[in-house]
Amino acid sequence: MKTREELIQDYIDQVLSPADKQLFDTLYESDTEFRAELKLQEEMTNLLSRRLSSEEETLRTNLKKVETTYRKGKVILWKQWLIPLAAAACLLIVAKFVFFPSDTALYELPEMRSEIVRGNQNNEADSYERAVEAFNAKDYQESTPILLELHYADKAILQYQFYLGLSLIGEKKFDDAQKYLLFLADGESVFQQEASYYLGIALMELGQTEQAKQRLSNIDPSSKIYERAKKLLDSIK
Amino acid sequence: MHSDQKYIQFLLQNNGEGIQHIYRKFADKVVALIRHNSGTDDDGFDILQESLVDIYHMAKYKDFQLTTSFESFLLLVSKRKWLNELKKRKNKEVTNVENYVFDIEDDSQAAYRDHMTLVEKEKILMELVDTLGERCQEIIKRCMVSKNQEKIAISLGLTYAYLRKKKSECMAKLGERVKAHPFFKGNREKTNR
Numbered sequence: 001m002k003t004r005e006e007l008i009q010d011y012i013d014q015v016l017s018p019a020d021k022q023l024f025d026t027l028y029e030s031d032t033e034f035r036a037e038l039k040l041q042e043e044m045t046n047l048l049s050r051r052l053s054s055e056e057e058t059l060r061t062n063l064k065k066v067e068t069t070y071r072k073g074k075v076i077l078w079k080q081w082l083i084p085l086a087a088a089a090c091l092l093i094v095a096k097f098v099f100f101p102s103d104t105a106l107y108e109l110p111e112m113r114s115e116i117v118r119g120n121q122n123n124e125a126d127s128y129e130r131a132v133e134a135f136n137a138k139d140y141q142e143s144t145p146i147l148l149e150l151h152y153a154d155k156a157i158l159q160y161q162f163y164l165g166l167s168l169i170g171e172k173k174f175d176d177a178q179k180y181l182l183f184l185a186d187g188e189s190v191f192q193q194e195a196s197y198y199l200g201i202a203l204m205e206l207g208q209t210e211q212a213k214q215r216l217s218n219i220d221p222s223s224k225i226y227e228r229a230k231k232l233l234d235s236i237k
Numbered sequence: 238m239h240s241d242q243k244y245i246q247f248l249l250q251n252n253g254e255g256i257q258h259i260y261r262k263f264a265d266k267v268v269a270l271i272r273h274n275s276g277t278d279d280d281g282f283d284i285l286q287e288s289l290v291d292i293y294h295m296a297k298y299k300d301f302q303l304t305t306s307f308e309s310f311l312l313l314v315s316k317r318k319w320l321n322e323l324k325k326r327k328n329k330e331v332t333n334v335e336n337y338v339f340d341i342e343d344d345s346q347a348a349y350r351d352h353m354t355l356v357e358k359e360k361i362l363m364e365l366v367d368t369l370g371e372r373c374q375e376i377i378k379r380c381m382v383s384k385n386q387e388k389i390a391i392s393l394g395l396t397y398a399y400l401r402k403k404k405s406e407c408m409a410k411l412g413e414r415v416k417a418h419p420f421f422k423g424n425r426e427k428t429n430r
Binding site for chain 2: 003005006008009010013015037040041044045047048049050051052053054055056058059060062063064065066067069070071
């Protein structure tokens with residue numbers, strides 16, 4: 001005798017023998033659980049047949065293939081732009097330095113001129129030359145004390161005071177720097193225009209922007225520092 | 238018929254060109270949706286593929302109708318799939334999931350609800366088949382595709398009578414697992430109410 005499960009499967013697959021059909025009908029009419037089980041098995045069979053007869057695997061293979069190509073294409077597309085982008089970035093950097101000096105360039109200190117005169121060497125000249133060497137090597141911690149000593153030894157030589165102010169800027173001692181540069185910027189010496197420019201930088205660094213702007217805008221257009229002053233002024237406006 | 242029905246046809250016909258078109262047009266949108274909801278690009282592409290397979294299965298039902306744009310439908314299916322995936326990843330802390338991903342009970346979903354449920358049922362059923370023994374899996378998979386079970390019995394080295402007996406046992410076992418599965422249990426309780 002067949003089990004209930006076998007009867008259900010035989011019914012679904014339409015291979016129920018006449019004798020089994022009678023038993024099946026009896027169970028179907030009298031047993032609600034049997035009916036529920038039959039309903040579930042029919043539903044499962046429909047769903048499984050549909051799913052298993054589909055071309056899902058072929059579709060999946062195709063989807064995977066398209067996805068790989070699509071994603072690879074995106075990477076290639078991105079990489080294709082990488083070299084031109086890098087080149088453009090390099091050009092921009094070059095252009096920036098050539099045509100638009102950076103803030104760093106605007107802050108750059110001038111070279112300190114050597115005053116070596118053959119046969120005219122003395123202690124003061126030696127000290128000055130040591131200061132020149134240190135200053136031009138950007139060793140401001142070395143150049144500042146030498147220039148300070150020279151300045152206090154002879155305050156009439158404004159060149160010492162000017163480079164002392166710049167050396168202090170190099171050391172980022174802006175407060176000290178402005179004290180030495182202020183005198184020159186307000187005077188009438190050959191250092192007046194450049195002193196005003198570097199005083200402007202010191203004031204900017206000290207957060208005194210309005211005073212810095214005033215100092216920079218007072219620089220004479222005929223001065224060689226005028227263009228830099230203008231750019232610096234534009235950058236802080 | 239909705240003008241976007243062509244995308245459904247691409248899937249039904251497994252049309253390579255058409256599927257490429259689907260990827261070019263919609264892939265980034267699905268991936269972005271997943272990425273903005275705690276997923277990665279890989280998650281996004283997995284969800285896209287699974288959603289397209291689901292749409293293919295839904296479209297195979299004769300009464301299936303595309304009532305919205307294909308994009309809305311694809312995003313709806315993808316959201317639903319991603320939500321299920323997030324639920325599965327219980328141990329992983331999920332953050333930054335946009336509220337609307339959870340709030341997907343909208344009109345467009347209602348139109349597709351029955352088909353989406355059917356396809357989910359099929360998918361779970363297939364997963365349950367895979368939990369059975371190898372012999373059962375083989376018998377069920379082959380008997381569902383071909384009606385010629387005598388031939389199947391020969392190819393499996395079984396007698397026809399044994400195959401019939403074994404098939405009924407395997408299907409009964411599968412029936413038990415279906416009844417115990419929360420998805421079917423929940424649906425049955427809803428139906429009985």
